[in-house]
Amino acid sequence: MAEKTSTLTYSSAFVIEPWNVILLNDDWHTFEEVIAQLIKAIKCTMQKASEIAWEVHTKGEAVCYTGPKERCELVASILEEIELGVRIERSV
Numbered sequence: 083m084a085e086k087t088s089t090l091t092y093s094s095a096f097v098i099e100p101w102n103v104i105l106l107n108d109d110w111h112t113f114e115e116v117i118a119q120l121i122k123a124i125k126c127t128m129q130k131a132s133e134i135a136w137e138v139h140t141k142g143e144a145v146c147y148t149g150p151k152e153r154c155e156l157v158a159s160i161l162e163e164i165e166l167g168v169r170i171e172r173s174v
Contacts, residue, residue, distance in 0.1 A: 106167035
């Protein structure tokens with residue numbers, strides 16, 4: 083009778099759960115200030131930063147960056163340099 087064998091393989095890969103940086107609307111920063119800080123924080127184009135700023139203005143908040151938690155914390159700290167309101171939360 084032939085012997086059955088099975089092989090288990092393990093992967094060292096793991097899933098990094100994404101997080102979001104949410105930029106909040108305020109009444110004291112100009113569009114130009116917000117756009118410039120977004121470009122600095124997330125390395126995006128002026129067009130993309132303008133779209134995010136407009137969404138924040140019209141909806142009260144917008145996801146401006148999604149990525150690993152550590153990178154989100156860095157992005158948030160750059161936005162907070164000029165006292166922009168942000169929060170970080172798990173992406174759903």
